[in-house]
Amino acid sequence: MHPRSLLLGLLCLFNLSASLAAAPSPEPGTEVYAARRAKLMAMLPKGAMAVLNAGPEIDSNSIYRPDSSFWYLTGMPEAQTVALLLPDVPVGQRYTLFTQAKNWEKEQWTGYRIGQTQAKTRYGADIALVNDEFSKQMLEHMRDASSLWLYDGGDAKFREQVLANWNKRASNSITSLPVYNLAPTIAEMRLIKDPTEIALLRHAVDLSLKAHYAALPLAQAGAGEWGMRAAMIGTCLAGASARMAYSPIVGSGVNSVVLHYDAANQVLQPGAMIVNDTACEYGMYAADVTRSYPVGGKFSAEQKAIYDIVLAAQNAGYAKAVPGARMHEIFDATVDVIVDGLLKLGILKGNKAEIIAERRYRSFYPHGSSHWIGLDVHDAGSYEVARVPVDAAPHLRNYAPAQAQLRAGMAFTIEPGIYIPADAKDVDPKWWNIGIRIEDDYLVNAKNVECLSCSLPRAIPELERLMRKH
Ligand SMILES: [Mn+2]
The missing domain is CATH 3.40.350.10 (Creatinase/prolidase N-terminal domain)
Known part of the structure; x- marks a missing residue:
C-alpha cells in the first residue's frame, strides 16, 4: 500500500471514530x-x-x-x-x-x-x-x-x-x-422528526454501520453466528448505546430464510448465506440496517442472482421515494422488480399480473418494504391505510395500500428481501436456503429523500472486498 493511501486510510478511520466518540448519549434540553x-x-x-x-x-x-x-x-x-x-x-x-x-x-x-x-x-x-x-x-x-x-x-x-x-x-x-x-x-x-431527533437518528445509524463493519470480516467458516452478534453489540455499547435497537438477527444458511431468527447459536458453514439485520439504539433512537452476504465472502452464482434482484428492488423502491410520493409506491416498485426477477430465474412461474394480483410473490417476499423509524424501530405514525379488504393479511393492512405521503422529517426503511426455504415447492434445490434482505434507513428532506445508511456497501464486489480484509 502506498504510504499516502495508508495515511488517508488512517485519517478516515480517525474521522469515523472521532465523529462517533464514546460520549454519553446526550439529553436534549x-x-x-x-x-x-x-x-x-x-x-x-x-x-x-x-x-x-x-x-x-x-x-x-x-x-x-x-x-x-x-x-x-x-x-x-x-x-x-x-x-x-x-x-x-x-x-x-x-x-x-x-x-x-x-x-x-x-x-x-x-x-x-x-x-x-x-x-x-x-x-x-x-x-x-x-x-x-x-x-x-x-x-x-x-x-x-x-x-x-x-x-x-x-x-x-x-x-x-x-x-x-x-x-x-x-x-x-x-x-x-x-x-x-x-x-x-x-x-x-412523532411521524415528523424535529432537528434534535434527526441528529440522534443519524448518530444511531452511523454507529450501526460501524457495528456492521466490525461483523463483516467475522463471517468465516467455522466461526459462530454469535461472534458476529457479539462484535456488533460490543460496538453499539462501546459507542454509548443503552441497548440494541431490536434483538439482532444474524441468521446463516437455514436461518437466513427465517425473518426474525435471533438465537445466533449456529456455526457458520462454508458459503452459507447470512442475513445480518442488526442496529444500535442511540439516545433512545433506533436505526434498522440489514446486509446479506455469504460465509467466506464469495457469492455463488445462485446467491448473486438473488442478491442482484433484491438490490435492484431496493433501488427501484428508492427511485420512487421522493417528497410527496405515497408509501405504497415504494412497496409496489419492490414487488415489480422481485416478481420480474423470480420469473426470469424460473422460481416463480406464470403470468406476472396474476402473480401480483394474487400476491403469490409472498411465498418468497412475505413482508412489507418499509416502516417508519424513530424512537421505536417500527415507529409510531399512521401509514394511512386505505382500500383494504377486511380479510387482508396483517402485512397488507400495514403496508401495501399505504397512502401516507412522504413529507419532510419522516424517516423510514426500504428493505426488500427474498427467502427461499429448503423444500420450497417446485423450486430447484440449488436455490434452497438462500435468504437475502437489504435494508437501509432514509430521511425525507424538503427536496429529496436521503439515504442515511447507504455508505455501508451493498454492491457485491465491495462486500467481498470488506470480508477478505480479515
Ligand atoms: Mn426493518
Whole structure:
C-alpha cells in the first residue's frame, strides 16, 4: 500500500471514530420537550386534561426504558413516573410530574432517584410531586376537566384506575365527558422528526454501520453466528448505546430464510448465506440496517442472482421515494422488480399480473418494504391505510395500500428481501436456503429523500472486498 493511501486510510478511520466518540448519549434540553408539550396542548380542546404514564418495568435484567411516546414529551428516564398536562390553567402550572420519592435506603440498592427538585430543574416540570399524590390530584383535576386524554404507556393497571375514576364521574354528569386515547395524536407528532431527533437518528445509524463493519470480516467458516452478534453489540455499547435497537438477527444458511431468527447459536458453514439485520439504539433512537452476504465472502452464482434482484428492488423502491410520493409506491416498485426477477430465474412461474394480483410473490417476499423509524424501530405514525379488504393479511393492512405521503422529517426503511426455504415447492434445490434482505434507513428532506445508511456497501464486489480484509 502506498504510504499516502495508508495515511488517508488512517485519517478516515480517525474521522469515523472521532465523529462517533464514546460520549454519553446526550439529553436534549428541557426546551425541546417543553415545545412538544406546548404543541400537544394546543391541539387539545378547551377543558382537556391529559394523563400519561411512563410504562411498566418489564425486565429487571436490563436498563429501564420508558415508553417512547412518554419520553417524547417528557425526556424522563425514571420508572413509576406520571405526567399530568392541563392546557387551560395559567402558564407555570400546566405540567405536573409525579415521580418516586427520594429514599436513600432504597436508592443505595437500586440507584439514585431523580426526585422532585430535579423533576423541576432538570426535566422542566412546573409542579413536581411524589407519585403517591397522583390519585388525589387526579380526582381533584377531574372535577374541572371536560375531557380526558389518556396515554397509559402500556400499563393496564394504571389505565383501569384512571378510567374507573373518570367513568364514575361521567356517569353522574348531565353533560357528556368523553375520554380519548392520546396515542394517535402523539404518534402523528412523532411521524415528523424535529432537528434534535434527526441528529440522534443519524448518530444511531452511523454507529450501526460501524457495528456492521466490525461483523463483516467475522463471517468465516467455522466461526459462530454469535461472534458476529457479539462484535456488533460490543460496538453499539462501546459507542454509548443503552441497548440494541431490536434483538439482532444474524441468521446463516437455514436461518437466513427465517425473518426474525435471533438465537445466533449456529456455526457458520462454508458459503452459507447470512442475513445480518442488526442496529444500535442511540439516545433512545433506533436505526434498522440489514446486509446479506455469504460465509467466506464469495457469492455463488445462485446467491448473486438473488442478491442482484433484491438490490435492484431496493433501488427501484428508492427511485420512487421522493417528497410527496405515497408509501405504497415504494412497496409496489419492490414487488415489480422481485416478481420480474423470480420469473426470469424460473422460481416463480406464470403470468406476472396474476402473480401480483394474487400476491403469490409472498411465498418468497412475505413482508412489507418499509416502516417508519424513530424512537421505536417500527415507529409510531399512521401509514394511512386505505382500500383494504377486511380479510387482508396483517402485512397488507400495514403496508401495501399505504397512502401516507412522504413529507419532510419522516424517516423510514426500504428493505426488500427474498427467502427461499429448503423444500420450497417446485423450486430447484440449488436455490434452497438462500435468504437475502437489504435494508437501509432514509430521511425525507424538503427536496429529496436521503439515504442515511447507504455508505455501508451493498454492491457485491465491495462486500467481498470488506470480508477478505480479515
Ligand atoms: Mn426493518
